[in-house]
Amino acid sequence: MGRIIAVVNQKGGVGKTTTAVNLTAALTELGLKVLLCDFDPQANATSGLGIDKRKVKKDVYDVVVDGADAREAVISTKYGDVLPSSADLAGAAVELIGMEDPNRRLARALQPLKESYDLIFVDCPPSLEMLTLNGLAAADGILVPVQCEYYALEGLSDLMSTLRMVKKRINPTLEIFGVALTMFDGRTNFSTQVAQEVRRHFPGKVYAAVIPRNIRLAEAPSHGLPVTAYDRSSRGAVAYRAMAEEIRKKLL
Numbered sequence: 001m002g003r004i005i006a007v008v009n010q011k012g013g014v015g016k017t018t019t020a021v022n023l024t025a026a027l028t029e030l031g032l033k034v035l036l037c038d039f040d041p042q043a044n045a046t047s048g049l050g051i052d053k054r055k056v057k058k059d060v061y062d063v064v065v066d067g068a069d070a071r072e073a074v075i076s077t078k079y080g081d082v083l084p085s086s087a088d089l090a091g092a093a094v095e096l097i098g099m100e101d102p103n104r105r106l107a108r109a110l111q112p113l114k115e116s117y118d119l120i121f122v123d124c125p126p127s128l129e130m131l132t133l134n135g136l137a138a139a140d141g142i143l144v145p146v147q148c149e150y151y152a153l154e155g156l157s158d159l160m161s162t163l164r165m166v167k168k169r170i171n172p173t174l175e176i177f178g179v180a181l182t183m184f185d186g187r188t189n190f191s192t193q194v195a196q197e198v199r200r201h202f203p204g205k206v207y208a209a210v211i212p213r214n215i216r217l218a219e220a221p222s223h224g225l226p227v228t229a230y231d232r233s234s235r236g237a238v239a240y241r242a243m244a245e246e247i248r249k250k251l252l
Helices: 016-029 044-048 060-064 087-097 102-116 130-138 156-169 189-201 215-223 235-251
Strands: 003-007 034-038 075-077 080-083 119-123 141-147 175-182
Touching (some): 016 034, 016 044, 016 080, 034 044, 034 102, 060 102, 087 102, 087 130, 102 119, 175 189
Parallel strands (some): 003 141, 034 119, 141 175
């Protein structure tokens, strides 16, 4: 039975989707069966693995709101399987409010898929609202990308408060699966200081592999490729493969 990991941080621009896309690709390369559920209306994770959003026939909106079978919406790529998203998902938060048990719609949808995968990543939107709550309710654990920049820890207390609330009311087994340090600039003392502070806040949860600031990471999505395929020797690709290896060992 696979594990569902929600990739979550309510701050935008922290490398959340980049992390979800590239860990999916790197873990698939290591031989794991991985599904990336794109639960962000921007659908960047969908296009990041080479899927044309305009040609998707069924997506996660159809699954969560209309009750379509998630297995029929999954698209296979050489970098991992994808449950795609679309702009339609933007209105789902309002539509879910009137439904029975609205916070667990994604959990019920993904349940039939768990036995087919080692890992299911849920790329959540950069907010703490209904869609993210669905991601947290469905998940066994959360992976939190934290950028090594000023204000890095701002908002993490809100995320931890939400995590405690979800554990208490919706999903009592939810835990922190890991914390990924992103946008690390080794030329500055400040990045190092932020990394140390994050490790102090989350002892034993922060991956040893640190994701650097890297132009190849920024370029890869425009080509519909994970960085591991776009430029395999780039610092970003090397770092994500190292992080994927840490995750693989953790799952053994």
